[in-house]
Amino acid sequence: KNQVEQSPQSLIILEGKNCTLQCNYTVSPFSNLRWYKQDTGRGPVSLTIMTFSENTKSNGRYTATLDADTKQSSLHITASQLSDSASYICVVRAYNNNDMRFGAGTRLTVKP
Amino acid sequence: DAEITQSPRHKITETGRQVTLACHQTWNHNNMFWYRQDLGHGLRLIHYSYGVHDTNKGEVSDGYSVSRSNTEDLPLTLESAASSQTSVYFCASRGNQNEQFFGPGTRLTVL
Numbered sequence: 001k002n003q004v005e006q007s008p009q010s011l012i013i014l015e016g017k018n019c020t021l022q023c024n025y026t027v028s029p030f031s032n033l034r035w036y037k038q039d040t041g042r043g044p045v046s047l048t049i050m051t052f053s054e055n056t057k058s059n060g061r062y063t064a065t066l067d068a069d070t071k072q073s074s075l076h077i078t079a080s081q082l083s084d085s086a087s088y089i090c091v092v093r094a095y096n097n098n099d100m101r102f103g104a105g106t107r108l109t110v111k112p
Numbered sequence: 113d114a115e116i117t118q119s120p121r122h123k124i125t126e127t128g129r130q131v132t133l134a135c136h137q138t139w140n141h142n143n144m145f146w147y148r149q150d151l152g153h154g155l156r157l158i159h160y161s162y163g164v165h166d167t168n169k170g171e172v173s174d175g176y177s178v179s180r181s182n183t184e185d186l187p188l189t190l191e192s193a194a195s196s197q198t199s200v201y202f203c204a205s206r207g208n209q210n211e212q213f214f215g216p217g218t219r220l221t222v223l
Contacts, residue, residue: 004154032210043116043202043214044155089154093210100212102147102154 003027004092006103014111017080021106023073023090031095035064035075038087038105047075047088080110114139118203118215126223131190133218135203141213143206144186146170146178148199149217155202161186193222 004025013019025033032051036044048057048064050073057064061084063076077084090103116137125131137144142163147155157170159178167178175197177189190197203215 034211041217043204043216045214046211049211100157102156104152104154 003101004090004103006088006090006106008106009104010107010109012109012111013080015080015082018076018078019080019108021075021077021088021090021108023075023092023103025071025073025090025092025101025103027092027094027099027101029095030068030071031093033064033066033073033093034091035062035073036089036091038089040086044089077108080108082110082112084108085110116203116205116213116215118201118218120218121216122219122221124221124223125193127193127195129193131193131220133188133190133201133203133220135186135188135215136184137203137205137213137215138184139205139207139213140183141205141207142183144180145204145206145212146176146186146188147202147204148172148197149202150199158188158201159186190220193220195222198222 007022034049035047038044048059050066052068061078066073087105087107089105093100119134145160146158149155156172158176161167161180198221201218204212206212
C-alpha cells in the first residue's frame with residue numbers, strides 16, 4: 001500500500017474557480033511534505049514545502065495546509081487559470097532517512 | 113543558469129538490448145536520483161547516489177544499474193531491456209536545501 005494517497009485522481013474545473021486537492025500519508029517519522037506541479041511532458045517542479053510546525057503556506061494562488069496529527073495535507077488553488085492544468089504530486093519525506101514517498105498525483109484540468 | 117538535462121528525450125528499443133539514459137546536472141549537487149513514472153503509480157526510485165563512486169539501490173532497481181564517475185553525471189543503464197521497463201524516466205538532483213530538481217524526463221518504449 002502506498003504510504004502517500006492523493007485524491008481525487010482527476011479533477012475538471014472551470015477557469016476562475018477554486019479547488020482543493022488532498023493528500024493523506026502514513027510516512028513516519030515525518031520530516032517534511034512538498035507539493036509539486038508537473039506539466040505534461042515535463043519534470044515536477046516544487047510549489048511548497050511544509051515542515052512539522054507549519055500549518056499553512058502560500059505561494060501566490062497556491063495555499064498548502066498541513067495537519068501533522070491527522071497526517072493530512074491539502075493544496076488549495078484560488079481563481080484557477082488555464083495554466084494550472086497539470087498533475088499535482090504530494091511528496092513526503094521521512095525524518096530518519098532520505099526516503100521520499102510520492103503520491104500518484106491528481107490530474108487537474110482547467111477549462112475555459 | 114544551472115540546470116539538469118536528460119538525453120535522449122525519447123527512445124524506442126527492442127527487448128534484450130542494452131540502453132543507457134544520460135543525466136547531467138550543473139548545480140554541483142552530490143545527491144542524484146533516478147525515478148520511473150507509470151500511470152497510476154507515484155514516482156518510484158530506481159537508484160540513487162550521494163557522491164562520486166557511491167551508488168545505492170532504490171525500490172525498483174532490478175534490471176537497472178548506475179555509475180557515478182563524476183559529480184555532474186549519473187547515467188542509467190538497462191542491461192537487457194524488457195517490455196515492463198517501458199516508462200518515463202526522471203533524473204533528479206538535490207542540494208543542501210533538500211529540494212529535488214527534476215530533469216525533463218526520457219520516454220522509453222521497449223518493443
